[in-house]
Amino acid sequence: YFENGSTARTYGSEQRKEVDVVISSPLRRCLQTASLAFPTAVHDGKADPRIVCDELVREAYGAHYPDKRGKLSDAKHEFPWVEFPPAMTENDMEWRPDRRETTTDVVRRVAMFVERTLVRRSERCLAVVSHGVWIEMFLMHYRPEALDMGRKRVHNCDVYRLQVVSEWEEPDGEARLISVDISNAQLVQNPVKRNF
Numbered sequence: 001y002f003e004n005g006s007t008a009r010t011y012g013s014e015q016r017k018e019v020d021v022v023i024s025s026p027l028r029r030c031l032q033t034a035s036l037a038f039p040t041a042v043h044d045g046k047a048d049p050r051i052v053c054d055e056l057v058r059e060a061y062g063a064h065y066p067d068k069r070g071k072l073s074d075a076k077h078e079f080p081w082v083e084f085p086p087a088m089t090e091n092d093m094e095w096r097p098d099r100r101e102t103t104t105d106v107v108r109r110v111a112m113f114v115e116r117t118l119v120r121r122s123e124r125c126l127a128v129v130s131h132g133v134w135i136e137m138f139l140m141h142y143r144p145e146a147l148d149m150g151r152k153r154v155h156n157c158d159v160y161r162l163q164v165v166s167e168w169e170e171p172d173g174e175a176r177l178i179s180v181d182i183s184n185a186q187l188v189q190n191p192v193k194r195n196f
Helices: 003-015 026-038 072-078 103-120 132-142 146-151
Strands: 019-026 041-043 046-048 050-053 126-129 159-169 176-189
Touching: 019 026, 019 146, 026 050, 026 072, 026 126, 046 050, 103 132, 103 159, 132 146, 132 176, 146 176
Parallel strands: 019 050, 019 126
Antiparallel strands: 041 046, 159 176
16 A cells, blocks of 8 residues: 555545546555545545445455455444445455465456456446556456566556456347457556665
8 A cells, every 4th residue: 555645645636536436455455545545525425436345356365464354344444435345244254374366366356357347337437456466467367568478567556547448239138248458558657656
């Protein structure tokens, strides 16, 4: 997450005008970043922009304790403006101390997110606040040239902008996804200066 709260607020205030909804990992560090970068204002009882939690964009499950989700009740108490899915359990049922998700598992979740969530939302501009491994798997699966075919890494606070266009058909009245084109994936900025 953004180590420097003022940096997150500055970046978010620049982007906030464009963003219709923020989709965040349920891990505390992402909820903090989403809340700092896109502070929610309430207008007529509705949050703007909405921050929606989605388990599909979380870090690889298992083995590393920092990647374990905290209790849902604690997250709701700390982040009352965030919308949590009704099916989310109180405790993290996916994390296991003896097994970490493989990259194949993460890519499967990335594809599920694109097909089930990203292309089905009505909003036009979405911000996704996630983790390095998840973002790398997303880019390597859909736009590997954004990471120079795997020779580059995603770093903390990197911001990527991309365009998603989906094509649907409804031959029998039921909408079916035909294709998804993800283009123009590029590193926009890293608002935090790193001295390595």
